[in-house]
Amino acid sequence: MKVLADENMPFVRELFGDWAEVITRPGRTMVPADLHDTDALLVRSVTQVNAHLLEQANKLTFVGTATIGCDHIDTQLLAQRGIAFASAPGCNKVAVGDYVMAALLRVAAHKNWQLADKTLAVIGAGNTGSEVARRAEGLGMKVLRCDPPKAAAGAAGLVNYDQALSADIISYHVPITHQGPYATHHLLNAAHIAALDENQVLINACRGDVWNNQALLTRQQGARPLTLVMDVWEHEPAVLAALVPYVLIATPHIAGYSLEGKARGTFALYRALCQHIGRAEQHSIASLLPAPDISAVSLTRAPSQHQLAQLVRLVYDIAHDDSGFRRGLATGAPDFFDALRKHYAERRELGSLILQGVGLDERLGFKVPAQAADKHN
Numbered sequence: 213m214k215v216l217a218d219e220n221m222p223f224v225r226e227l228f229g230d231w232a233e234v235i236t237r238p239g240r241t242m243v244p245a246d247l248h249d250t251d252a253l254l255v256r257s258v259t260q261v262n263a264h265l266l267e268q269a270n271k272l273t274f275v276g277t278a279t280i281g282c283d284h285i286d287t288q289l290l291a292q293r294g295i296a297f298a299s300a301p302g303c304n305k306v307a308v309g310d311y312v313m314a315a316l317l318r319v320a321a322h323k324n325w326q327l328a329d330k331t332l333a334v335i336g337a338g339n340t341g342s343e344v345a346r347r348a349e350g351l352g353m354k355v356l357r358c359d360p361p362k363a364a365a366g367a368a369g370l371v372n373y374d375q376a377l378s379a380d381i382i383s384y385h386v387p388i389t390h391q392g393p394y395a396t397h398h399l400l401n402a403a404h405i406a407a408l409d410e411n412q413v414l415i416n417a418c419r420g421d422v423w424n425n426q427a428l429l430t431r432q433q434g435a436r437p438l439t440l441v442m443d444v445w446e447h448e449p450a451v452l453a454a455l456v457p458y459v460l461i462a463t464p465h466i467a468g469y470s471l472e473g474k475a476r477g478t479f480a481l482y483r484a485l486c487q488h489i490g491r492a493e494q495h496s497i498a499s500l501l502p503a504p505d506i507s508a509v510s511l512t513r514a515p516s517q518h519q520l521a522q523l524v525r526l527v528y529d530i531a532h533d534d535s536g537f538r539r540g541l542a543t544g545a546p547d548f549f550d551a552l553r554k555h556y557a558e559r560r561e562l563g564s565l566i567l568q569g570v571g572l573d574e575r576l577g578f579k580v581p582a583q584a585a586d587k588h589n
């Protein structure tokens with residue numbers, strides 16, 4: 213069987229190579245001819261899987277995306293053509309939790325805030341939003357969850373969007389949708405942006421088009437700019453360069469880019485394709501992951517917020533991603549955004565680091581030995 217995969221999908225050869233012919237291509241520039249005689253197509257978020265791409269797909273029976281978001285896939289078309297489809301829900305939710313936690317600690321240092329005094333609103337209380345809420349609660353923050361589709365289905369304990377917009381920090385975790393009662397395109401629109409207080413912080417680690425970037429630029433160029441954390445941008449990879457100097461943390465859509473998250477994404481497709489063709493699984497995720505460079509740290513007392521930030525930086529330094537983004541943009545190279553993503557350094561999840569010695573809140577994401585963990589679930 214012939215498997216065509218995005219060249220930026222790790223572990224494809226390890227999982228598929230011993231039983232399929234694996235061909236890799238740059239995801240953003242896959243063309244219809246690449247699909248000729250291909251049985252299974254494995255993509256990431258940058259490949260638009262639509263009628264045009266499938267024009268020469270004469271053998272295709274399976275499409276998989278190793279991502280959470282599926283907005284790049286015409287799933288209706290696949291269903292019409294009888295092509296099986298799989299995605300990887302939740303695969304990188306822990307990485308997004310790590311990213312937002314790193315961002316929160318950096319924002320707190322910048323604003324001289326104690327996070328435990330602040331309120332965080334999570335817009336979209338699904339896989340990534342729930343992971344972020346868990347981290348924030350581990351930091352002692354008050355958390356508001358806003359998810360109108362879930363509220364309409366009867367879920368309790370949720371706030372409406374207006375209430376959420378009053379929080380100190382507002383973090384977005386919705387899919388991009390353009391139609392229906394809960395459409396998220398420009399969910400943060402010009403009127404919302406104009407009405408926010410200058411002390412508020414906005415975080416976007418979902419999809420760029422959820423925020424009106426031009427309206428944000430207008431706000432930032434005025435007298436009362438907001439504090440912004442942006443991993444995703446409207447019109448990626450062509451970011452609104454003028455906005456970047458007004459963003460506290462700017463990164464190239466890498467919130468989900470932990471090695472573990474990528475491994476889970478590829479593995480979800482391996483599992484789905486095995487099921488699709490009736491093949492027994494012969495691999496595990498654990499076998500794909502190398503040992504982390506730093507595996508344990510011993511604490512003698514509960515860490516302060518500042519020390520917690522240092523511990524997070526041991527595993528994931530968001531400032532490094534931010535400075536790389538700014539350097540890349542400054543080169544003027546049109547492909548800087550994709551180049552940063554393609555050559556992204558190996559990043560482990562906070563859970564790869566064991567924190568020994570004190571009973572740390574396990575919701576923070578580090579691995580805490582069972583007898584020491586301060587359990588909350």
Ligand SMILES: NC(=O)c1ccc[n+]([C@@H]2O[C@H](COP(=O)([O-])OP(=O)(O)OC[C@H]3O[C@@H](n4cnc5c(N)ncnc54)[C@H](O)[C@@H]3O)[C@@H](O)[C@H]2O)c1
Nearest residue numbers: 280281336338339340359361385386387394417418467468
């Ligand atoms: N930056 C990254 O690297 C990265 C990584 C993973 C996921 N993502 C993006 O984040 C999105 C969310 O991921 P997830 O795993 O949490 O998805 P999910 O499906 O588990 O959760 C999304 C939640 O958003 C809610 N929602 C939908 N419309 C809403 C609206 N108008 N207002 C408030 N809530 C709304 C849904 O009810 C659902 O509970 C993905 O679709 C993907 O686009 C980005």
Ligand SMILES: O=C(O)[C@H](O)[C@H](O)COP(=O)(O)O
Nearest residue numbers: 256257258279280281468469
């Ligand atoms: O939807 C997702 O899972 C994330 O946005 C994912 O991390 C995107 O990464 P990409 O597929 O663009 O490499």
